Amino acid sequence: MSTISKPKQFQLPRIFPRPKSHKGLWYWLATVDHKKIGTMYGLVAFFWFLVGGIEALLIRLQLGQAESSILSPEVYNQMFTMHGTTMVFLVVMPLSAAFFNWIVPLQIGARDVAFPRLNALSLWVFIFGSILMNISWFVGGAPNGGWFGYPPNSSLGFNPGHGITYWVMGLNILGVASIAAGLNFIVTIINMRAPGMHMMRMPVFTWMTLITSVLIVLALPILAVAGIQLTADRIYGTNFFNSEAGGDPIFWQHIFWLFGHPEVYILILPAMGIVSEVLPTFSRKPLFGYTAIVFAGLVIGFLGWFVWSHHMFTVGLGPAANTAFTVTTMLIAIPTGVKIFNWISTLWGGSIKLNTSMLFSIGFIAMFTIGGLSGVTHAASPSDTQQQDTYYVVAHFHYVLFGGSIFAIFSGIYYWWPKFTGWLLDEKLGKISFILMFIGFNLQFGPMHWVGLNGMPRRIYTYAEDMGWEGSNLAATIGGFIIAVSVLVFLANVILSKRNKQNSGGDPWDARTLEWSISSPPPHYNFVEIPKVNNIDDWWYRKYPELLEGNNQNFKKQKIEVEDSSNVDESKIHLPDLSYYPLIIGIGLTIAGLGVMYTYALVAIGLIMVFWGSIGWSTEPVNEDSKEHH
């Protein structure tokens, strides 16, 4: 339409043609569609969930009875290190990212995220970083220093070999992915909301994504600093943490936990967001105390920065520091309590539909409460000196991260699955998998409270028969395998439901937020028309306009259909073309990371790829010429 032609821009000569087709492998490798990227995040993270789960099962097998020798001590140490690292960085974070990608643009009425190619970069860096970390299994042993990697045990002097170096390089690379994604979602949420969607009209899941993204952008660089220092200690002979040469191992603990505690909220806030979507939908009434829940999330995100030393109550920081961190830690119970009470009040007086997604969300509140309460016993630091580094702590954080995050993620999977695919998951199998997971989870982690108070330390590969720990450990191992069966039932559910597809339509749950106002799966441009937002839960009030007039009874649902995208002139919708440069940068970064450990030639190759990708990326037009002049 415009007749003014742009001046010719420099463009890096292409080695491969820019993919155009929206089908096939090339499309998936070069896609910048937030939904496709979300799908890939989800699939890859779910693969690592299975891997981390198998690692957990092997740990449980080893501990199922006293003095067993299924795993050697060395392999056991690698197993718990990789289980923790995998579940935190390769499972819960990217699964949350999968939901961010899929849902946030739909919830705010946008066509994509703010920086679609940066989004693709995050995905590829995550995928290759996760592979890099796991290559270590095959080249001389996986990392064995725990997910917290305390030096000097993780220093070269006590831990020669590449294991820990793979771990720290992997974290460095994954950090790039997370920070880029965090920035992307902050900009997206701030700038790309549909007209009328004020901050206080945003769905709570989007709010929690925003808070999480801010935490990611602030916390991950701290880990990057620690990671670079440890890398330098291990490869270039510096002595930041090397106590043999006078370095300070406590320094590591401070920076690791200064990252590590906000990280805990990075893992749980998205889960809280999911639950805050599911509960009102299936109670058929609004979220109780929307403002309080949003502010409680903000307060948690803020206070999360002042509690890191509660991971270090036994380090010997002195009574003054312990007092300060005890008090700040206890404060977090208050906003957390507000959320829990508001969720219960959302259920209260509702018309509750107990389907699989809802059961997982209710399970989340029930289990997360237990984790929160055991957390208060930790905050009481004199009592914590008895529990620190025992199985009581293992029980506590699995109630938060499994009973919390993973339950909520499953709730989210069942909730948004019809939006992802256009068909429903089977409810019967879903409920079976929920019940199995609920029983297995409590059987695995419930007794750990007892065995921890009974003195069983963490990270021990064996224990003697006369310690009185066998019963609880056997129960835990059985519980672990029940969880495994539940995950298999879920996988069977996906396969069987795919076979006899039950069409879901665009809005199967009579839900509240904008993502349900369009067809399922959504067209690649999401909204035919960018919606105008007048309310929180705008889609709900479009269906039930009488509610706005205070009429609660005897009214009819407005006949309103989800957006029809069958007869749309797509040429009027602007979306960026595909780009393979993010993939190239992701591969290059990983090769460079490997090279740091082995040879500078690889670093050179990797950096050339990163450079090539960056220049190509920054000079390629968003759309090829044919589309330039709309």
Next chain:
Amino acid sequence: MTKKKLKQIFFPLINSFLFIFFISCGFGFDSPLSTFDAQGPVAQLQKDLFLFVFWLAVIVFFLVEGAILYASYKYRQKDEKLPAQIHGNTKLELMWTVLPSIIIVIIAVPTVMGIWKTQVMPDEENSLIVDSIGHQWWFEFRYPQEELITANELHIPVNKDVIVNIESQDVIHSFWIPKIAGKIDMVPNHQNKLWIKADNPGIYYGQCAEFCGIAHALMKFRVIVHTKEDFEKWKNDMRTPPVALNPGSEEDEGRKLFIGNCSMCHTHDSYKKAAYHKEIQNQNIRWEEWKKDKEYSAIVSAPNLTHFGDRLTIGAGLKENNLETLSSWIENPDNIKIGTRMKNHAAIYNSEDQFLTSNEIDQIAKYLLSLKPDKVNVITYTNNN
């Protein structure tokens, strides 16, 4: 949803809770490392605080979980009608912000008092002072006031304040005697202090509680709490030479083998005058040597073996100390504990011409078991576990 379906969902949940409850109760808190069998004022305070918070948490637990179950059952979907659309209630929300705050204050007061009570050290002059040094994977104990040194078995008198100065030589360990006091980390380049006091004589279990490498699970120690008189006797014993050996006896042969093969790293004569400072110096030299050549250094830090025959356990609290276990250890430490520097550095395992015969192993074990103070004071060990 029908009642039948509800039964299918809720009853398994309740059953699983009960099942776990019974399982867990059935096993009790009978471990020698149980935090519930407090045997000193520090552990007692920590246990009382835990139980205080625990019972408050139990009340909250039943309120919250009860509300969840009640609401999910009572308000299950019965028809297609929309329920009352309630957006919030400021009064209620204020209430559940304020109420938890009050509970937090109620918990914080005894907590903070507990921190200062347990972490401010008692008067040094009236306390026994012990230096404990963590090593991969054993504990060293020094008594600077008494100039005594030993390993893996900490002897203290009953009802007396003990200040343990805590440090580590290599990686981070953690010093933990659950029945007497909560743990504190042993950190290289940092000195920590722990106040302990035991109410009753007896034998207590200690355990390393910070992941410290391959043998972390096997790094334990014992605490032997004596009556006041027995503790005096023990101190005297530690200054008394061992029983003289008949020349030519198996033990005497063992002595020669020990001197030739083991004594570079294992001091076993710290009963002598001025031996204390020399041993500290030697441990430092051994450490420096190991740092220089972690794979092949000829000497490494090792537990002091003075009056080893009186020790209750071998391998840092792992096995009962007797001829069988000891021979098995000397034959190959891996039999009992993986990863020891003894196995990796001692010539008797690493250069073929110095391998020991089983007879020689037996002789060394017998010699070590003969290492007891000459004028034996009878000390009665009461085992509380």
